[in-house]
Amino acid sequence: xxxxxxxxxxxxxxxxxxxxxxxxxxxxxxxxxxxxxxxxxxxxxxxxxxxxxxxxxxxxxxxxxxxxxxxxxxxxxxxxxxxxxxxxxxxxxxxxxxxxxxxxxxxxxxxxxxxxxxxxxxxxxxxxxxxxxxxxxxxxxxxxxxxxxxxxxxxxxxxxxxxxxxxxxxxxxxxxxxxxxxxxxxxxxxxxxxxxxxxxxxxxxxxxxxxxxxxxxxxxxxxxxxxxxxxxxxxxxxxxxxxxxxxxxxxxxxxxxxxxxxxxxxxxxxxxxxxxxxxxxxxxxxxxxxxxxxxxxxxxxxxxxxxxxxxxxxxxxxxxxxxxxxxxxxxxxxxxxxxxxxxxxxxxxxxxxxxxxxxxxxxxxxxxxxxxxxxxxxxxxxxxxxxxxxxxxxxxxxxxxxxxxxxxxxxxxxxxxxxxxxxxxxxxxxxxxxxxxxxxxxxxxxxxxxxxxxxxxxxxxxxxxxxxxxxxxxxxxxxxxxxxxxxxxxxxxxxxxxxxxxxxxxxxxxxxxxxxxxxxxxxxxxxxxxxxxxxxxxxxxxxxxxxxxxxxxxxxxxxxxxxxxxxxxxxxxxxxxxxxxxxxxxxxxxxxxxxxxxxxxxxxxxxxxxxxxxxxxxxxxxxxxxxxxxxxxxxxxxxxxxxxxxxxxxxxxxxxxxxxxxxxxxxxxxxxxxxxxxxxxxxxxxxxxxxxxxxxxxxxxxxxxxxxxxxxxxxxxxxxxxxxxxxxxxxxx
Numbered sequence: 001x002x003x004x005x006x007x008x009x010x011x012x013x014x015x016x017x018x019x020x021x022x023x024x025x026x027x028x029x030x031x032x033x034x035x036x037x038x039x040x041x042x043x044x045x046x047x048x049x050x051x052x053x054x055x056x057x058x059x060x061x062x063x064x065x066x067x068x069x070x071x072x073x074x075x076x077x078x079x080x081x082x083x084x085x086x087x088x089x090x091x092x093x094x095x096x097x098x099x100x101x102x103x104x105x106x107x108x109x110x111x112x113x114x115x116x117x118x119x120x121x122x123x124x125x126x127x128x129x130x131x132x133x134x135x136x137x138x139x140x141x142x143x144x145x146x147x148x149x150x151x152x153x154x155x156x157x158x159x160x161x162x163x164x165x166x167x168x169x170x171x172x173x174x175x176x177x178x179x180x181x182x183x184x185x186x187x188x189x190x191x192x193x194x195x196x197x198x199x200x201x202x203x204x205x206x207x208x209x210x211x212x213x214x215x216x217x218x219x220x221x222x223x224x225x226x227x228x229x230x231x232x233x234x235x236x237x238x239x240x241x242x243x244x245x246x247x248x249x250x251x252x253x254x255x256x257x258x259x260x261x262x263x264x265x266x267x268x269x270x271x272x273x274x275x276x277x278x279x280x281x282x283x284x285x286x287x288x289x290x291x292x293x294x295x296x297x298x299x300x301x302x303x304x305x306x307x308x309x310x311x312x313x314x315x316x317x318x319x320x321x322x323x324x325x326x327x328x329x330x331x332x333x334x335x336x337x338x339x340x341x342x343x344x345x346x347x348x349x350x351x352x353x354x355x356x357x358x359x360x361x362x363x364x365x366x367x368x369x370x371x372x373x374x375x376x377x378x379x380x381x382x383x384x385x386x387x388x389x390x391x392x393x394x395x396x397x398x399x400x401x402x403x404x405x406x407x408x409x410x411x412x413x414x415x416x417x418x419x420x421x422x423x424x425x426x427x428x429x430x431x432x433x434x435x436x437x438x439x440x441x442x443x444x445x446x447x448x449x450x451x452x453x454x455x456x457x458x459x460x461x462x463x464x465x466x467x468x469x470x471x472x473x474x475x476x477x478x479x480x481x482x483x484x485x486x487x488x489x490x491x492x493x494x495x496x497x498x499x500x501x502x503x504x505x506x507x508x509x510x511x512x513x514x515x516x517x518x519x520x521x522x523x524x525x526x527x528x529x530x531x532x533x534x535x536x537x538x539x540x541x542x543x544x545x546x547x548x549x550x551x552x553x554x555x556x557x558x559x560x561x562x563x564x565x566x567x568x569x570x571x572x573x574x575x576x577x578x579x580x581x582x583x584x585x586x587x588x589x590x591x592x593x594x595x596x597x598x599x600x601x602x603x604x605x606x607x608x609x610x611x612x613x614x615x616x617x618x619x620x621x622x623x624x625x626x627x628x629x630x631x632x633x634x635x636x637x638x639x640x641x642x643x644x645x646x647x648x649x650x651x652x653x654x655x656x657x658x659x660x661x662x663x664x665x666x667x668x669x670x671x672x673x674x675x676x677x678x679x680x681x682x683x684x685x686x687x688x689x690x691x692x693x694x695x696x697x698x699x700x701x702x703x704x705x706x707x708x709x710x711x712x713x714x715x716x717x718x719x720x721x722x723x724x725x726x727x728x729x730x731x732x733x
Contacts, residue, residue, distance in 0.1 A: 010058040013208060017051035020044050035090040043083035047211060050076030054208070063125060063132070070134040071122045075112050078121075078144065080211075081151035082108040084185075088155040091174075091181060092162040104151065111144055126200055133197040133205060141198070156185055176445070184217035318464035322471045327464055328360035335437065336362035342438035343418065347373055348465070349432050354671075356380070356434055370417060373434065378409035383424040384431055389451045389458070392420050421446050423454045425462045433465055508547065515544050574609040574731040575617055577659070581650060583614075584621035592629050599625075602651040609731040610659055616703045617728075623700055624663050624724050631667025631722060638668065639719065654730065658710070661726040670716035704728065 024044025028037045053073030060066040082104045089101055115121045121144060124135040159182045163175065191211030196203040262270035321327040332344040347356035356373040373380060383390065392414045399407035414422065423435035435458070440446075578601075585599060610617065625648060632646030649664045697714075704710040708728055716722040 010055040013051045013055035013058070016208070017048040017055065020051065021048040024048075036087065039083060039087040039090050043080070043087050046076045046079030046083050048076070049073065050080065050211075051208060052076075054205075058131060066132060067122065067125055067134075070125075071115050071120065074115050074121050074134070077148075078108050078111045078115075081148045081155075085151045085155050088158055088181065091178060092158050093174075094158070107147065111147070126197065128197070128202050128204075135200075136198045145195070152185065152189065156182060159185070180217055184213075187213055187217060318460055321464060322468055324465065324468040324472055325359070327468050331435070331461060332360045332362040335435070339437075340441045342441060343436075344438065345417070345436040347434040347436070349375075349430075373413075377413065378406060379413040379422070380431065380434075382406065382410045383422065383434070387424065387426065389421055389423045389454045390414075391446055391451070393445070421451070421454065423458050425458045425465065427462045427466050432462060435461070513548065515540075572611060572613050575612050575614050576609050577603070577607045577652065577661075578605075580610070580614065580617055580621060584618050584625060587618065587622045588625050588629070591626065597625075597629055597632070597646045597648065600647065600649045602649055607652050608654060608659060611729045611731040612708050616707060620700050620703050620726070623697070627697070628663065628665035628667055628722070631665060631669065633667075635666075635668040635719070655727075657730055657732075658727045659730050661728065663724045663726075664721060666721040669718040669720050669722055670714075671718050 021044055024041045024047075027044075028041035050073050053069050053076065057066045057069035057073060060069060085104055086101045089098075111121065120137055121141055122134040123137045125132040126135045159178045162178055163182070188211055191207040191209075193203065193207035193210075194205040195207075197205055262273055266273060318327065318331070321330065328346045328348065332346055335341060335344045341362075344362045345358060346360040348359045349355075350357045353372075354375045356375070358371050390410075392411070395407055395411050395414060399411050417436050418438055419436045420439050421437040423437065424431055425433040425435065435454075437446075437454075581601065588597075628648050629646060635641075636644055636646070647666045649662075651662045651664075653660050653662075701712050704712045704726055710729065711725075711727040713725040713727075714722060715725075
């Protein structure tokens with residue numbers, strides 16, 4: 001079995017040399033600007049030179065050629081400690097002392113030159129049962145060995161010092177990288193076992209296996225930003241070594257230690273026992289490894305698995321919560337309590353303000369955090385690009401490794417939000433909410449499993465928020481429908497109410513007229529009366545005249561209301577535009593005082609008549625004027641401009657058989673994001689739902705476009721005003 005192992009050893013070393021070279025250059029090309037990645041790639045080159053040259057030395061049957069390959073291999077061995085020190089040097093940010101790195105490379109160059117002179121590191125070959133191995137020039141080799149051990153020792157000390165220093169600008173990602181590097185260094189140091197055979201000691205060169213693992217361990221730490229805990233990594237490695245030591249060791253023990261016993265029992269077929277046992281162990285090895293690993297990780301990650309299970313369970317029940325505020329508060333409560341976080345915040349996108357507003361937080365007051373995040377901020381753009389949870393330490397490390405304004409701006413925003421992790425919450429492609437997670441109180445880092453759970457949770461939260469928002473919108477819609485139904489009911493009652501009110505107004509008018517006639521008759525008779533009686537009769541006369549005037553005006557108002565609520569039984573015909581405007585303005589007197597709105601008629605007396613229904617068009621004009629007035633009052637309330645007065649300008653022009661009517665107001669206007677929703681039923685931009693049902697513009701479009709084959713357009717500028725354009729057919733005689 002031993003001879004078989006050393007026959008396949010060169011193939012393994014060749015494969016390992018190619019793999020290490022490829023892996024290290026993969027690290028380098030991940031960030032070619034980083035000295036850490038560059039020095040790590042050089043480190044991999046020297047390991048590859050050593051493995052490749054020694055493999056060819058083992059393959060060669062010619063002793064001179066074998067010696068030459070071993071000497072070339074020592075170039076790699078000389079370069080390994082120097083390049084490792086260089087890697088650690090940049091990893092621990094000791095960039096100011098670069099001269100030390102160049103001095104070490106210069107010393108290494110001297111050793112390499114000596115390897116091909118009369119003072120070589122390798123002077124010959126030792127012959128062993130398993131093959132040949134380099135014989136060293138003792139004095140030079142001892143000097144080199146001291147250099148080798150010193151550099152590795154100093155490198156490990158530098159990493160240990162860096163780990164116990166205060167953090168400052170030394171982030172957690174770098175700290176974990178150094179932990180991996182230190183762990184890898186301990187594993188790789190077992191590669192020094194190969195030096196034993198150089199001194200004539202019959203010890204098989206198996207240390208290269210550990211040197212092969214060496215760059216892979218902290219190469220992983222460079223490539224990955226979401227790490228396993230180092231304790232977990234060590235546990236997995238220890239389990240792997242233990243299990244496969246048994247898997248490989250038991251057959252070797254049978255072949256070497258128990259050979260005589262097996263021969264006495266099985267004769268020439270003794271080798272069959274270790275072969276079968278190695279097959280069985282190799283088959284069962286992965287299952288044994290996974291079983292032990294699962295048990296060990298279950299203990300190490302008990303708390304993490306617990307809260308992850310809690311979050312998964314909680315996410316499934318969120319969609320049943322209809323109240324949005326309660327939902328958001330529940331989310332931050334569950335995250336805070338289950339993971340034991342410093343703080344949690346939820347920002348929800350507000351379509352009207354085009355910002356993400358802080359809606360819920362846990363552990364700290366809302367005032368401790370930014371009240372909003374702008375839609376086009378660097379953080380939002382980055383979240384929309386990556387569409388995944390982001391970690392502050394990762395962003396900070398990327399900023400350090402790659403530079404760039406994008407990472408810098410995102411890092412600054414995350415720092416201001418005190419965010420360790422940001423979880424984006426998407427519905428389709430719309431980022432509707434953001435979860436801000438603070439540090440764990442246990443001081444542990446967020447793992448890849450954590451982020452995977454947060455992604456699942458984010459998807460469920462998105463669905464729950466969408467359901468809650470839909471439920472709230474449904475309630476608003478139902479309220480608006482109820483309000484619209486009440487208005488419609490009042491409209492159907494208007495005819496009867498108008499009749500009743502008219503009867504009483506007529507009665508009041510008759511009573512006032514009779515009383516006035518009586519006063520006039522008595523005044524003639526009492527012409528000779530005292531001045532006091534004359535004055536009293538005069539006051540009564542003026543009062544009765546005012547009553548008659550108000551009765552007349554009340555009758556006109558009732559008639560106007562009646563005309564507005566009826567469906568327009570007169571049908572379609574010629575509608576004089578100025579009469580239409582006057583009738584519509586008359587209707588606004590129910591709501592608008594004349595001194596609060598200035599209406600300018602910018603059209604002549606030659607405006608052609610419109611072909612349409614007078615009552616329906618009156619409703620259109622009334623709604624437009626009413627909306628303009630409400631917009632003006634909103635602007636007056638919000639901007640508080642001195643000397644501001646609501647104005648409407650009505651103008652016309654005739655084009656292609658159509659009368660184009662422009663109504664321009666100076667009200668609050670409409671926000672850009674709301675303009676495409678203006679004609680949507682039940683959508684309103686007024687102060688509150690009490691101010692409007694959201695049906696006015698929808699009704700305008702239906703009357704103009706469906707009933708009159710016309711067109712209606714609206715354009716608006718927020719805080720400036722709105723222009724409504726109607727195009728209606730001209731009456732043809």
